[in-house]
Amino acid sequence: MGDYAALIALAVVVLFVAVVVAKSVTLVPQAEAAVIERLGRYSKTVSGQLTFLVPFVDRVRAKVDLRERVVSFPPQPVITQDNLTVSIDTVVYFQVTTPQAAVYEISNYIVGVEQLTTTTLRNVVGGMTLEETLTSRDSINGQLRGVLDEATGRWGLRVARVELKSIDPPPSIQESMEKQMKADREKRATILTAEGHRESSIKTAEGDKQSQILSAEGAKQAAILSAEGERQSRILRAQGERAAKYLNAQGEAKAIEKVFEAIKAGKPTPELLAYQYLQTLPKMAQGDANKMWVVPSDFGDALKGFAKNLGAPGDDGVFRFEPSDQGETHSKPEDDSAEVADWFDTKTDPAIARAVADAEAVARKPVDTSLAAAPNPVRDSAPEPAKSVEASLPDGSGSGDDAPRELDR
Incomplete structure (x- = not known):
C-alpha cells in the first residue's frame, strides 16, 4: 500500500x-x-x-x-450625391507594425478596419455623383488609404493600400447606362460615317478637279502642238510648191529654147508647116465642150500668108524659111541656179527637227500631280509647251511671222 x-x-x-x-x-x-x-x-x-x-x-x-494581410470586405451599400445606391466591394492591404498596440489598443483590429473602411467610404462617395464614382477610383482609393492609415496608426497598423474591387449600380441604372452608351456609340458611328462620306466626297471632287485640269492641259498642249505642226507643214509645202513651179518654168523655158533652135536649124518649108498645122487641127477639136469644128474656107490663102511671113521665095518660086541673122545675140534668162540651190535640198532642216523633238519631249513629260495645291495650275503651267516649240524655231524668236521668213532663206 x-x-x-x-x-x-x-x-x-x-x-x-x-x-x-x-x-x-x-x-x-x-x-x-x-x-x-x-x-x-x-x-x-x-x-x-x-x-x-x-x-x-x-x-x-x-x-x-506580422506579415502584410489582404482582407476583402463584403459589398457595402453606399448612397451617392445624386441619391443612387451603389454596392461597393473593398480590399484593404495592411500590416501590424506594433504588436502590443494591436493587442491592447483595440480588441479586434480586423473588425475595426472593416467598420472604419465602410464609414470612410460612405463619406467619400456621398460627396460624388454616380459618374464621378465610376471614373474616380484612384481618387477614392487615395482618400480611403489616407484616412485609414491615420486612424489605424494608434492601433499599431500600417495600411498599405485600399482598392475598390467593384462598383455595382442598381439594375435599372445599369440598363439606363447601357442604353446611353449604346446611343452614344451609335451617335459616334453616325458622325464618323458622315465624316467619312464628306471626306470621300471631297476627295472625289478633288480628283475630278485634277482630272479636268489635266485633261484641259493636255488638250491645250495638243492644240498648240497641232497648230505648230500645221504651220510648219504649210511652210514646207509652200516651199516645195515654189521649187516645183520654178523647175516647171525653167523646164518650159529650156524646152521652148530647144524647139526654136531646132526649128531654126532645120529650115522648114511651108509644106512642113502646113502638115504640122493639119496635125494640130484635130487636137483643137478634142474635148467634151467642143460640139462643132469648122474648117475655114480660105485655108489655102491662110497657108500662103503664113509662108510669106516666115519665108522668102527661092529661085523656083517656093517660099522657104529664112533664119534670122546668126550674128544677132539674143538675151537668155539670167542664171540664178546658185541663189535657188537650197530650194531643192530634200534634207530636213535641223532647226525644224530640233523644234519637233522639243515638242515631243514636252508632250511626253509627266504631268505634276500637285496641280491642285497650286493657286492656278492652268494659268501657271499652260504656256510651257508653246514656249518650248517657239523657242526652238530657227531664229529663236518664237513668232509666227519671223519663222517663215527664216525658212524662205
Missing part, C-alpha cells in the same frame, strides 16, 4: 515538472510576434526565437501575424 502511494506521488511530481517546463519555454516562429505579460502586465514582445518564461508568473497574452 505504501509502494502504491509512492508511485502516485512520483507521477504527480513528474507531471508537475512537465507542466512547469512547458510553461517556462515557448517557441515563437519568424514573422510572428508574441506579447508576454508578467503577473497580468505587459512585459515584452518577442519574435522569431526560443523564449524562456517564469512559470506561473509570465504568460503569452497573444501571438500576432
